[in-house]
Amino acid sequence: xxxxxxxxxxxxxxxxxxxxxxxxxxxxxxxxxxxxxxxxxxxxxxxxxxxxxxxxxxxxxxxxxxxxxxxxxxxxxxxxxxxxxxxxxxxxxxxxxxxxxxxxxxxxxxxxxxxxxxxxxxxxxxxxxxxxxxxxxxxxxxxxxxxxxxxxxxxxxxxxxxxxxxxxxxxxxxxxxxxxxxxxxxxxxxxxxxxxxxxxxxxxxxxxxxxxxxxxxxxxxxxxxxxxxxxxxxxxxxxxxxxxxxxxxxxxxxxxxxxxxxxxxxxxxxxxxxxxxxxxxxxxxxxxxxxxxxxxxxxxxxxxxxxxxxxxxxxxxxxxxxxxxxxxxxxxxxxxxxxxxxxxxxxxxxxxxxxxxxxxxxxxxxxxxxxxxxxxxxxxxxxxxxxxxxxxxxxxxxxxxxxxxxxxxxxxxxxxxxxxxxxxxxxxxxxxxxxxxxx
Numbered sequence: 001x002x003x004x005x006x007x008x009x010x011x012x013x014x015x016x017x018x019x020x021x022x023x024x025x026x027x028x029x030x031x032x033x034x035x036x037x038x039x040x041x042x043x044x045x046x047x048x049x050x051x052x053x054x055x056x057x058x059x060x061x062x063x064x065x066x067x068x069x070x071x072x073x074x075x076x077x078x079x080x081x082x083x084x085x086x087x088x089x090x091x092x093x094x095x096x097x098x099x100x101x102x103x104x105x106x107x108x109x110x111x112x113x114x115x116x117x118x119x120x121x122x123x124x125x126x127x128x129x130x131x132x133x134x135x136x137x138x139x140x141x142x143x144x145x146x147x148x149x150x151x152x153x154x155x156x157x158x159x160x161x162x163x164x165x166x167x168x169x170x171x172x173x174x175x176x177x178x179x180x181x182x183x184x185x186x187x188x189x190x191x192x193x194x195x196x197x198x199x200x201x202x203x204x205x206x207x208x209x210x211x212x213x214x215x216x217x218x219x220x221x222x223x224x225x226x227x228x229x230x231x232x233x234x235x236x237x238x239x240x241x242x243x244x245x246x247x248x249x250x251x252x253x254x255x256x257x258x259x260x261x262x263x264x265x266x267x268x269x270x271x272x273x274x275x276x277x278x279x280x281x282x283x284x285x286x287x288x289x290x291x292x293x294x295x296x297x298x299x300x301x302x303x304x305x306x307x308x309x310x311x312x313x314x315x316x317x318x319x320x321x322x323x324x325x326x327x328x329x330x331x332x333x334x335x336x337x338x339x340x341x342x343x344x345x346x347x348x349x350x351x352x353x354x355x356x357x358x359x360x361x362x363x364x365x366x367x368x369x370x371x372x373x374x375x376x377x378x379x380x381x382x383x384x385x386x387x388x389x390x391x392x393x394x395x396x397x398x399x400x401x402x403x404x405x406x407x408x409x410x411x412x413x414x415x416x417x418x419x420x421x422x423x424x425x426x427x428x429x430x431x432x433x434x435x436x437x438x439x
Contacts, residue, residue, distance in 0.1 A: 358388060
């Protein structure tokens with residue numbers, strides 16, 4: 001049974017492909033050459049490298065040749081199960097800036113040469129796992145049984161909760177057609193596989209009710225757990241990483257890392273800064289912020305206005321996944337989001353390192369589906385965050401113990417041994433039900 005995976009978004013499908021291949025599955029990971037963003041490149045998942053924030057933002061417009069040179073320069077070679085649908089010498093095609101800007105002619109059944117090649121490779125597989133709007137539309141076109149692992153915007157679009165990315169009549173018509181096509185494609189999926197009990201609606205809207213006719217199954221992203229080093233070694237590693245950026249090692253007892261983009265609407269880091277400014281003994285804590293996102297400059301302004309310079313460091317570059325893992329492992333606590341009510345890959349990657357995570361989880365939504373919510377330090381409001389930070393300062397929270405508990409949850413729920421066999425059995429059962437041979 002050959003499983004095809006397609007969709008570059010955040011390397012989700014590449015991570016799944018690696019886990020499936022490691023378990024002995026016959027895998028074809030179709031490279032998404034339309035998504036050129038750094039975080040969507042397999043090389044970003046595998047090698048130790050950095051990019052400036054300017055380079056990271058510009059990477060979505062890099063040519064295929066530029067990425068191939070980047071891979072060669074860092075000694076990266078694709079695994080034998082990675083497939084370039086148009087081959088290594090594929091002509092450059094326009095980079096897809098976002099799912100909302102998928103090539104318009106596709107909406108009128110005129111796929112590009114690239115899209116046609118992807119569909120042809122999909123048809124050589126017995127089943128598909130896809131992530132993203134265009135990948136879902138192409139999977140539906142292939143008529144191969146497929147499962148969708150959503151990233152958020154795709155389901156919001158199908159549920160009618162995502163606004164058109166422009167005010168012109170043409171943009172609104174294009175968006176409406178795309179939403180309609182997306183909703184129809186999801187209905188053709190075997191099921192929606194996700195770890196998010198809210199179907200990635202969060203505070204944006206009730207996706208679950210709007211898409212209640214779709215079959216949803218629990219499908220966590222598979223991860224490996226890493227060993228947790230002792231505190232002194234973590235401090236050495238943190239000082240080394242900061243040193244490579246030309247940043248001094250702050251004097252603090254607890255280091256809190258905010259690895260995701262700075263975005264107050266989606267992440268709510270403004271609540272963190274407000275709570276942090278209130279607590280006594282904040283000198284024992286130091287916040288390490290990523291240096292990018294829609295509200296990066298606003299965050300810096302808040303730090304300046306509250307005179308928090310000595311307690312907050314903004315990182316000056318983006319880290320590839322291996323380096324980010326090391327940075328998260330070196331922290332005492334990773335801080336994620338306080339608005340959405342669910343978790344993304346950064347949170348579970350941190351927990352897989354044994355580093356505890358503080359964030360907001362809508363436990364009730366998880367329990368309603370019978371799915372186990374992550375045992376994070378669960379806070380949402382400014383007052384709750386302030387209380388948690390004060391308890392950390394007073395050493396009333398056992399961070400190492402919380403990290404061990406969360407890592408054990410990762411092992412049970414997200415471990416490859418827990419995820420892959422069940423997924424393969426479900427696919428085989430569905431194919432058998434349809435009369436397709438499962439090898």
